[in-house]
Amino acid sequence: MNGNNGLNRRDFLKVGGMSTLALTLSATGVYGLGDATKSLAAANKPARSFGGYGPLVKDPNCLLDLPQGFQYRIISQTGDKMPNGDLVPENLDGMAAYQGPKNTTILVRNHEIGTNAQYPVNGKNPWRKGAGGGTTALVVGENRKVLHEYVTNSGTIRNCAGGPSTWGTWLTCEETRDLGHGFVFEVNPFDPENEMSKTPIRDMGYFSHEACAVDPATGVWYLTEDNSPSFLYRFTPNDRSQKLGSLQKGGILEAMALDELPSSSASNFKTGQTFGIVWKQVKPERAKEDARDLGCIQFSRLEGAWFNAGAFWFDDTSAGEQEKGRIYRYFPATNTLELFYESASSNELEMPDNITITPWGDLWIAEDGPGNDRIVGLTPEGNVYPFAENQLNGSEFAGPAFSPDGKTLFVNVQDPGITFAIWGPFARRNASRQRAMNHAAPPSSLAPVVSQKLAAFADKQGMSVLEAAALERHGMPII
DSSP states (O other): OOSSSSOOHHHHHHHTTGGGOOEEEOTTSOEEEOOOOHHHHHHTOOOTTTOOOOOEEOOTTSSEEEETTOEEEEEEETTOBOTTSOBOOSOEEEEEEEEOGGGOEEEEEEEOOOSOOSSOOOOSSOSSTTOOEEEEEEEEOTTSOEEEEEEEEEEESOEEEEEEOTTSOEEEEEOOOSTTOOOEEEEOTTSTTOTGGGSOOGGGOSSOEEEEEEOTTTOOEEEEEOSSSBOOEEEEESOOSOOTTSGGGOEEEEEEEESSOSOOBSTTOOTTOEEEEEEEEOOGGGHHHHHHHTTOOBBSOEEEEEEETTEEEEEETTOSTTSSOEEEEEETTTTEEEEEEEOSSTTTOOSEEEEEEOTTSOEEEEEOSSSSOEEEEEOTTSOEEEEEEEOSTTOOEEEEEEOTTSSEEEEEETTTTEEEEEESSOOOOOHHHHHHTTSOOOOTTTSOOOOHHHHHHHHHHTOOHHHHHHHHHTTOOOO
16 A cells, blocks of 8 residues: 555554553463453444454554454464473464364364474474474363373475364375475374374375365365465265275375366456366376366465365465455365455455364455465455454464364464464354355345344344345244
8 A cells, every 4th residue: 555545454453443442461371352341342343144353452462463352372382392392393384173082172283394494393203204394283171271282293394284084183285296295194183193194195196285175975085286386186085984094095186177168277267257167087196297288277376275064165375366365165066166255455365375164154264475464254245354463573374273162263373383272252153154155145236135133133043144134035024
């Protein structure tokens, strides 16, 4: 933005309401937002049916700006000692949360490390000696404090993202093709550093992997590639039982292509456009080369991946007219691809990376761009809102993951290497809103007019505003 004619959207969100909000630091090391005046709280009360929690409040500790009512705790930092005496590795990245015993949450966390690092992953059973990457696990108690921390995979390189399986394991992906690396490994947090954790799943491809997600209805995996140009891949296991050991039996790898369209580039796609898709088989050891030779869709640089309620979501971090990023969704049932959202400016969304679907149905996106990165929410209606902004010298957010009960968000800041637990007045779990996230929104000229009363009714009943509008149109009283 040129000149000083006013605040841009991001600046406004940062400063709005700050003069009347106080920040407190308790003796327990929990940072939180203090009480505000009743009038300000009422003015900033979020319209939950549309997403958002109000303006971000400046953190005097210069770590995380969060909306009013939310708190955070640092639960792990690079360089801290783990119980076995090893130090917490650096470059924290993708992460997932699992239900542990006695109401604990188990986090599995990637470390995007190469061959030389000050704080490498020091495992006892590495795939290759000298490779500093891998994964660690944290056992977090109900009080959001770490009870145990340990290595689960080592001897890998640039473990960037990955994805959780339906059977309680984590697929960690190497974002490289250097030094013979570039594979997917399966990690069991309940059986760390076993032989499986050091065995590459070669049929899932040799390329610069980013993230992956499984369709629980079919057992088919979808994988993104963080390299330009990027291709989107599908892995169909020979054994689709979705049980421990099934992926090691191999499968078929394919790349996404347009059905009966001559162009193989996604650069000219427009928001709201849908495309018929075909899948073309590629050899795992030369997946990228085959995808290019077969005319498969070339994206700019693919990053995050998430599967939910029948739709596969993924983002292209530097795509679009303004090169600020795009969000896509793919429907396996109809074999169609839709460009759901394209950022028009850095104030909306800038370089999307890891993603997750919240318990109430919005898509949450971790930014990885210049300046202070944020966690940005995207609603079924296509609106965006900020939830958090980190003040750590522009370091990227990574690995947003909700606890199984939906009450805590765990997220990493890659450098200087911090894992946060964040909690507060999150919206309750909403399965119907999750379903709404996976249906095309009507054109604005045909969309229903949604009053505050109707929005409040939808939120109270646990349904989307479109479902509530349909009931109202058919005569159901909205009270």
